[in-house]
Amino acid sequence: MSMVHHQSRRKSALTLLAIAVGLWVLLGLMGLATNGPGASHSRMGSAVLEDFGAARVDASRIRFTLADESYTLERSSRGWVMAETGGYPVRLDRIADLASGLETLSYDERRTDDPYKHDRLGLGDPTEGGNGVLVEVFGPNNDLSHAVIIGRKNEDLYVRDPGNTQSYRADGSLSPFYNRRAWLDLDIVNIEPAAIRSVRITDSRSRTLYLRRAEGSDSRSFAPAPPNQNDRLISRLAASATALAITRLTPQDVKPAEDLINGPIARHISETFDGLEINLQAYREPNGFWVTLRAIEAGEGARRAEVINEKAEGWAFRISDYDFQDFTPSVTSIVEPAPEPSTP
Helix, strand or coil: CHHHHHHHHHHHHHHHHHHHHHHHHHHHHHHHHHHCCCCCCCCCCCECCCCHHHHHHHCCEEEEECCCCEEEEEEECCEEEEHHHCCEEECHHHHHHHHHHHHHCEEEEECCCCHHHHHHHCCCCHHHCCCCEEEEEECCCCCEEEEEEEEEECCEEEEECCCCCCCEEEECCCCCCCCHHHHECCCCCCCCHHHEEEEEEECCCCCEEEEECCCCCCCCCCEECCCCCCCEECCHHHHHHHHCHHHHCCCCEEEEHHHCCCCCCEEEEEEECCCEEEEEEEEEECCEEEEEEEEEECCCCCHHHHHHHHHHCCEEEEECHHHHHHHCCCHHHCEECCCCCCCC
């Protein structure tokens, strides 16, 4: 009888153990359903930046921190500018896109809370070398009103609060802001090669050369013109490369012209068939190659020169090494100067 009783107790204990294990597994599964990636959560559908619609009106600056670059957009009396350029205006369309994008950005599914997986979503802490972007919005009294780390993977956006490991997929649209150049309106000159009539250059040794072509002629038909008409052209390619250089101008960065350390080493003056003249001076600086621009246009309808000068006056623009060579060639690389007339 005792043996039967013992077996009954053992069977009951095993049954209770099985129930306990089942409950433990069930609770675990419920926990995964509640807290795991992709599950619903209390933030689902709510704004990532709460009350940003009201805060954007009073925002004084927006700071972007990346692992290898940081920049700040500031509100000034002239509109929004970039602090790191000395106050060069930023594109109004990009500011409008950013404001509406941040205002409508909302939480979607919960994702990982493992900090070692944040880089997979573009959410690595940029202050520690991660690949995320820390966006901070400051109010009128320079007080921090909003902060979020934003990441991008393929077409999806991801967000998390700074200092919080829980990440979320976000619903919304934001233009990429991984490069500060995209914020700057550096489209200064827009001239077609067919419009260029002539160019006058002064090289680093103060030698001058004037090149010109006939209207409607091929872009490689630039030739020495008075007072250089007797110089022998060495390279038509070199002549056309420098003559059309202004049509390929693609600035990479900008800073106040007063911040230039050295004086100009060369000058490049382009003229169009309809009378627009652009005077470019080239500078070799410790941190790269820079140019300044000044446009001149005759007549009452000189609107093109005015538009160029509105963007360029008082500023220096960084250009690539390749472009710099086209603006600053040696005169002797293009022509062989005519011999000096002998004295009787």
